[in-house]
Structures are given as structure tokens and as C-alpha cells.
Amino acid sequence: MSQGAHVLIVDDEAPIRRFLKSSLHAHGYQVSEALDGASALERAASLKPDLMILDLGLPDQDGVHVIEQLREWSRMPIIVLSVRDRERDKIAALDAGANDYLTKPFGMGELLARVRAALRSTFAAVEEPVFQTGALRVDLGRRLVTRADQEIKLTPTEYAILRLLVLNAGKVLTQKQILREVWGPNYVDESHYVRVYVGLLRQKIEPDPARPEFILTEPGVGYRLRVSD
Amino acid sequence: MCHTRARLFVAECHSNKLFRSDFVLALDIRSTLKDYGLTLLTIVAATIVGWLLHPALASINVALIYLLAVVASATTWGLGPAIMASLLGVLTLDALFVPPYGLVSISAPQDLVTYTLFITVGVITSELGARLRTQVQVARARERQSMALYETSQQIAFSGDRHLILNSAIQQMQNLFGAKVVILLADESGTLRTADASPLDLSEMERAQRVLESGSAEIAHTARGVTMLPLRTAQANLGVLVLRRALGGAALRDERRALDAFATQIAVALEHIQLNALAEQARERQANERFQEALLSSLSHDLRTPITAITGAATSLRENADSLTEPERAALLQDVIEQSARLNRLVSNLLEMTRLESGIEPQRAWQSIPEVIDAAANHFKTQAHRLDIHCDADVPFVQFDFVLIEQVLVNLIENALKFSPADAPVEIRATLEQEVVQIQVLDRGAGIPPQDLERVFEKFYRAKQHGQTQGSGLGLMICRGIVQAHGGKVYAAPREGGGTRIVFTLPAAERVKVE
Numbered sequence: 152m153s154q155g156a157h158v159l160i161v162d163d164e165a166p167i168r169r170f171l172k173s174s175l176h177a178h179g180y181q182v183s184e185a186l187d188g189a190s191a192l193e194r195a196a197s198l199k200p201d202l203m204i205l206d207l208g209l210p211d212q213d214g215v216h217v218i219e220q221l222r223e224w225s226r227m228p229i230i231v232l233s234v235r236d237r238e239r240d241k242i243a244a245l246d247a248g249a250n251d252y253l254t255k256p257f258g259m260g261e262l263l264a265r266v267r268a269a270l271r272s273t274f275a276a277v278e279e280p281v282f283q284t285g286a287l288r289v290d291l292g293r294r295l296v297t298r299a300d301q302e303i304k305l306t307p308t309e310y311a312i313l314r315l316l317v318l319n320a321g322k323v324l325t326q327k328q329i330l331r332e333v334w335g336p337n338y339v340d341e342s343h344y345v346r347v348y349v350g351l352l353r354q355k356i357e358p359d360p361a362r363p364e365f366i367l368t369e370p371g372v373g374y375r376l377r378v379s380d
Numbered sequence: 381m382c383h384t385r386a387r388l389f390v391a392e393c394h395s396n397k398l399f400r401s402d403f404v405l406a407l408d409i410r411s412t413l414k415d416y417g418l419t420l421l422t423i424v425a426a427t428i429v430g431w432l433l434h435p436a437l438a439s440i441n442v443a444l445i446y447l448l449a450v451v452a453s454a455t456t457w458g459l460g461p462a463i464m465a466s467l468l469g470v471l472t473l474d475a476l477f478v479p480p481y482g483l484v485s486i487s488a489p490q491d492l493v494t495y496t497l498f499i500t501v502g503v504i505t506s507e508l509g510a511r512l513r514t515q516v517q518v519a520r521a522r523e524r525q526s527m528a529l530y531e532t533s534q535q536i537a538f539s540g541d542r543h544l545i546l547n548s549a550i551q552q553m554q555n556l557f558g559a560k561v562v563i564l565l566a567d568e569s570g571t572l573r574t575a576d577a578s579p580l581d582l583s584e585m586e587r588a589q590r591v592l593e594s595g596s597a598e599i600a601h602t603a604r605g606v607t608m609l610p611l612r613t614a615q616a617n618l619g620v621l622v623l624r625r626a627l628g629g630a631a632l633r634d635e636r637r638a639l640d641a642f643a644t645q646i647a648v649a650l651e652h653i654q655l656n657a658l659a660e661q662a663r664e665r666q667a668n669e670r671f672q673e674a675l676l677s678s679l680s681h682d683l684r685t686p687i688t689a690i691t692g693a694a695t696s697l698r699e700n701a702d703s704l705t706e707p708e709r710a711a712l713l714q715d716v717i718e719q720s721a722r723l724n725r726l727v728s729n730l731l732e733m734t735r736l737e738s739g740i741e742p743q744r745a746w747q748s749i750p751e752v753i754d755a756a757a758n759h760f761k762t763q764a765h766r767l768d769i770h771c772d773a774d775v776p777f778v779q780f781d782f783v784l785i786e787q788v789l790v791n792l793i794e795n796a797l798k799f800s801p802a803d804a805p806v807e808i809r810a811t812l813e814q815e816v817v818q819i820q821v822l823d824r825g826a827g828i829p830p831q832d833l834e835r836v837f838e839k840f841y842r843a844k845q846h847g848q849t850q851g852s853g854l855g856l857m858i859c860r861g862i863v864q865a866h867g868g869k870v871y872a873a874p875r876e877g878g879g880t881r882i883v884f885t886l887p888a889a890e891r892v893k894v895e
Contacts, residue, residue: 347748
């Protein structure tokens with residue numbers, strides 16, 4: 152379904168644009184390019200691409216600012232590219248409305264998986280009441296969580312976190328986003344609440360909580376529920 | 381008199397008596413009552429001896445016994461007692477040994493001559509004896525000065541401690557001169573400083589500053605008797621030596637010689653310390669330069685190796701596209717990917733090192749240990765099967781900087797994988813030990829020689845394996861820096877059954893609170 156989708160690449164580095172373009176082409180995507188924030192916004196408006204891959208370090212303006220402007224009129228999925236050590240930038244971008252991020256350097260496999268996940272979230276808008284990843288099954292309609300057909304009892308907070316992750320399956324959620332949704336806007340600075348409850352949740356749903364396979368950690372940023380490809 | 385004074389002033393009394401030669405005679409005349417008493421006893425003893433011997437001797441010989449007593453008194457107790465001895469001697473001689481006995485009477489003219497001669501000889505002998513005594517005392521005092529100087533030089537010659545030097549010199553001088561001694565040192569700007577709590581008054585400080593600047597001594601004949609000497613070396617004046625007498629009076633020539641010697645001695649010792657400090661700085665600078673060189677050559681090697689591998693693999697793929705077999709192509713591509721990852725880890729380490737050295741504080745937050753171990757393990761996806769992770773259920777949340785501790789684990793796991801045989805798993809264990817969380821990374825490598833267990837955390841330590849050195853040696857050094865910045869410890873230990881155990885701890889006294 153994502154084949155033929157139109158991707159706008161925004162990066163000022165030619166080698167990066169080149170390898171992104173060739174790989175995306177090879178996978179059947181249609182590709183446009185922009186070298187800075189201003190032309191990115193202009194092309195997003197004129198070309199109406201299905202997805203934007205945005206480097207946060209642009210020559211003319213902060214990538215986060217581009218996201219904020221774009222979000223005023225568009226819900227187009229945005230994947231940001233950033234380097235390690237700039238966790239704050241990534242969180243700011245995600246909180247501003249970016250759908251996902253990739254840490255440089257990254258492999259093409261990773262990028263393509265993120266692109267697919269981001270496009271799926273818009274194309275597959277059908278609200279499925281039942282979510283399945285590996286042996287884990289979450290029935291949102293019946294509030295029932297099972298692993299390998301064994302029911303798992305969760306507290307209301309644990310279930311609320313899992314439900315949020317399921318609704319955003321495959322997409323990274325920042326700790327702030329989880330706090331706002333589960334605890335409310337007054338708790339957005341208590342990021343350790345999320346870590347504590349995710350820890351408890353993993354104890355219950357993961358076969359090996361030390362090597363989680365369902366709830367993945369995005370170091371310094373947040374969590375992501377794995378989707379089976 | 382001296383002997384009755386408080387102990388504190390003993391040294392000063394000695395110096396008064398010893399160095400002020402113009403006072404010596406006067407002082408001797410004022411010798412103690414005890415001295416006169418002893419002189420009296422000597423005359424009594426001479427009388428007894430004379431009385432016992434006189435039946436066998438002529439009275440002239442008895443006179444010689446008295447003369448002996450006079451000389452003895454002169455050399456032992458000084459001039460005053462000696463004069464008293466000669467008078468007493470003449471009187472007892474005349475009364476007991478010259479007829480008419482029992483009376484002091486000059487019956488014959490030759491007796492008068494004899495007595496006059498006796499007293500004259502007595503006085504001259506006394507003078508000579510007293511002078512001898514003074515000379516002996518002066519010689520002893522000089523010896524004491526020399527001893528004090530010698531001791532001071534012994535104490536300060538082998539000491540690199542400025543404080544110790546000054547204190548021992550001050551102590552010696554105060555004992556020797558019986559005066560208050562203050563040493564003022566010049567700071568870098570050439571202004572005098574004193575560490576003493578009771579320094580000089582303002583005008584004295586100004587004078588001391590003048591002495592420092594001119595480099596010539598100032599002897600003040602003030603009521604307070606302050607002597608100031610510069611601490612001079614060939615290069616500069618390092619400070620001022622101040623001697624202040626409680627009773628006033630300036631230093632005399634003899635004292636000045638000793639003071640000058642002390643000043644020179646102290647100046648030389650201080651200069652020695654200064655030169656040592658300069659030499660130490662030069663050594664440090666050199667070591668630092670060598671370190672920077674080693675860092676650059678190490679970095680150059682470590683950065684270029686993966687770049688060379690990547691360039692080689694990529695150009696080989698382009699140039700030999702037709703002749704390469706499919707497995708060869710795959711292997712070259714895998715090299716490019718793995719070497720890039722290696723380069724990326726190295727750059728991360730360099731960034732962390734720069735961060736640490738620039739003093740950036742870790743961004744601490746309540747974090748989960750299993751989560752950070754998992755994040756680190758995800759850096760080694762291709763070798764995931766070799767990682768064996770155990771995290772005890774009671775390991776609590778701990779406050780740390782996620783990115784930094786992840787870096788520590790990445791470095792430790794990378795080392796462990798590198799040095800372990802390909803089929804041996806690398807174990808990662810997290811446990812709660814009282815107030816700390818202990819995280820261990822265990823390998824089955826060749827192990828670290830016991831003498832190197834501590835050195836592995838130093839910059840540029842490289843493990844030697846099969847005669848080859850590997851890695852930049854930066855990894856463990858950065859680990860130590862990060863763990864210490866978190867208030868933890870890191871150390872290496874041999875692992876039971878072979879291999880190495882690297883352990884690091886994070887403080888876990890506080891516990892997270894969640895609503």
C-alpha cells in the first residue's frame with residue numbers, strides 16, 4: 152500500500168540525500184528533495200508529499216521550527232534525522248509533532264521500516280480493536296491482554312500505558328507524551344513514573360524482561376511498541 | 381640576675397653576657413652571690429691546706445697556695461670573686477701564718493712588699509683568668525651558633541617544605557638569640573606577606589618592604605631593637621628576616637655574622653624549593669606534551685584503521701565488480717558496515733571524553749538498570765547470541781545519565797566481546813549490594829596480568845594479545861571518568877575459571893518515589 156508513496160527528503164548534505172534517494176527509489180518510492188527549511192515548507196505545500204524525512208540540523212533554521220510550521224496545516228508524517236547526544240532535540244521534535252526519528256548513522260533497513268510504519272499510521276487508519284505482535288495480544292474492546300493465550304492481569308495504569316502504546320504501535324512515544332496521556336498534563340516532568348511503570352509492565356508481559364521484545368526502549372527519548380512486519 | 385629569670389629569657393641572658401664584651405667585666409663583678417660564696421670556700425680550703433702543711437713549709441709557700449686559690453677563682457667565677465679571693469688570702473695569710481698570729485698586722489716592711497706583690501699578682505692573674513673565661517664563653521657561644529646553623533641547614537637541606545624550613549629556622553634563631561624572629565616572604569608581585577598572626581606594625585612593614593627592595597640590611601637602634609635582613613639570592617630578594625629584641629638594643633657584630641649566615645641559609649633553601657617547583661612544572665609540561673603526542677598518534681591510528689578498511693572495501697567493490705564472488709562481495713560489504721559502527725563508537729567515546737574533560741555534569745534522572753543494559757546490548761545486534769544478561773529483580777531505579785552509562789556498558793561489552801573466544805558468552809550481571817547497584821561484565825578472555833589490573837583504566841593502556849595491541853585504550857579510561865562522575869567505582873578483577881571481570885557501581889542509597 153505504501154508503494155509509490157511520495158517522500159520529501161530535507162537535508163543539506165548531498166551524500167546523505169543521494170543514498171536516501173537511491174534506496175527509496177529502489178523500493179518504489181517517489182522522491183523529491185529540499186536543501187533547507189524554507190524550501191522544505193514551500194515544497195511540502197506545492198508537492199503535497201505523503202511523508203517528510205527531515206534533518207534537524209538545517210542551514211537556515213531549526214528543524215523543530217520547520218515541524219511546528221508544518222503542523223499548523225498538515226498531518227503529513229515526519230521522520231527526523233538527528234545525531235546521538237542530541238536527545239533533547241529529538242524529544243523536542245517528537246513533542247512538536249514529528250512521528251519518528253532516526254539516529255545517525257543508521258542503516259537502510261532501519262529507515263525503510265520507519266518509513267513503512269509512518270505511512271501505515273496514516274493509510275491504515277482503520278481502528279482495529281485487537282492488536283497482535285508476536286505472542287502478545289491486546290484486545291482493546293474487551294480490555295484483555297494475553298500472551299501465548301495466557302491472560303495477564305494489569306493494573307489500570309499499566310493497562311493505560313499499554314493501550315497508548317498499542318494505539319501508536321511502531322511509533323516512538325516520548326516520556327512526556329505518555330505522562331500527558333496517562334497521568335495528565337500536571338505530571339509531564341515526572342519522567343521516572345513512566346520508566347517505573349514500563350518496568351512493571353515488562354515484568355508482566357515480556358518473556359525476558361531484561362531483553363524486552365515488545366516494548367522497546369528508545370534511549371533517552373521514550374518507548375515504542377514493536378509491530379510484527 | 382640571669383639565673384633567677386624566667387626560662388624564656390635564658391637564651392637572651394646568655395647572649396647579653398656573651399656577645400656584649402664591653403659588659404662582660406661589669407657583669408663579672410656582679411657575679412652571683414653563689415660565686416662569691418664558692419670563692420670564700422676556696423679560700424677556706426686553701427687555709428686548711430696551708431694550716432696542715434705549714435709546719436713543713438716556709439710561709440712564702442703558703443702564700444703560693446693562696447695564689448693558686450686566687451687563680452682558680454679567677455678562671456672559674458670571674459674577676460670580682462678573684463679580687464675578693466686575693467684580699468681574703470692576704471688577710472688570712474697575715475693573720476694565721478705570719479707572726480704575730482691571730483692579728484692582721486704588718487710588722488715588717490718586707491711583709492708590706494710581699495702583700496702588695498701578692499695582691500698585684502692576684503689581680504693580674506684574675507684579669508687574665510677572667511679574660512680566658514670570657515674567651516672560652518665566646519668560643520662556646522660561637523660553637524652554639526655554628527651548631528644551630530648546622531642543625532638548621534641539616535633540617536632544611538633535605539626538606540622541600542617551605543613551611544617546615546621557615547619554622548625550624550625561626551625556632552633555632554629564637555633559641556639562639558633569645559629574640560622574636562619573623563620571616564616575611566615576598567609574593568609574585570614583590571610585596572611582603574606574613575603568615576604570622578602577630579606581624580609587624582605598619583611602619584615596620586614599610587621598612588621591611590624597603591629592605592626587600594634595596595636588598596641591604598637595616599639595623600634600627602630603636603627602643604624595640606628591630607634588625608631586618610634581606611633574604612638574598614643571586615636572582616632576587618625572596619623576603620626579609622626580622623629579629624626583634626624584647627629588651628631593645630641592636631644586634632652586635634658577632635650576632636650579625638650569625639644572622640647573616642642564617643639569612644643566607646634560608647634564602648638558599650627557599651631558592652632551592654623555587655627551582656625544584658620550576659623543574660617540576662617543566663617535567664609536567666613535558667609529560668603533558670608526550671601525552672598529547674601519544675593521544676594524537678593513538679587517535680590517528682584508531683580513526684584511520686576503520687576508514688582505511690571502509691575505503692579499501694568500497695574501492696574494491698567498485699574496481700573488482702566483475703571478478704568478485706558473491707560471498708566475497710558480502711564479506712566486503714559487511715566490513716564496511718562493521719567498521720563504520722566501530723568508527724561511530726570511537727567518535728562517541730571522543731565526544732564523551734571531551735564532555736567529561738570540559739566538566740559537563742551528567743544529566744541525572746531516575747533510570748532503570750535493565751533498560752540501560754538492554755540499550756547497550758542493542759549496539760551489538762549481530763553478536764546478540766553471545767550476550768548473557770542477568771538482572772536481579774531487586775535492583776532498584778538509580779539516578780544516572782542514561783547516555784553516559786549506556787556508553788560505559790557499550791565500551792565494556794565491546795572489550796569483552798573482542799577479547800573473548802568467539803564461542804564464549806559475555807555475561808552482564810546487575811545486583812543490589814546494600815547501598816550500591818553493582819554491574820559486572822565478565823568475559824573468558826586471556827585475562828589481565830595482576831600488575832595491570834589498575835592500569836587498564838589509565839589513558840592508552842592497551843591489552844596485548846598475541847603480541848598485538850588493540851584498541852585505543854580510551855574506552856576504559858572514559859568508563860572510569862563517567863562512573864566517578866556518578867559517584868561510583870570501577871575496577872577490574874580476575875574471573876574465576878579464567879577471564880576478566882569488570883565491575884562498576886552506582887550509588888543506590890536513595891529510592892525513587894512514585895504516586
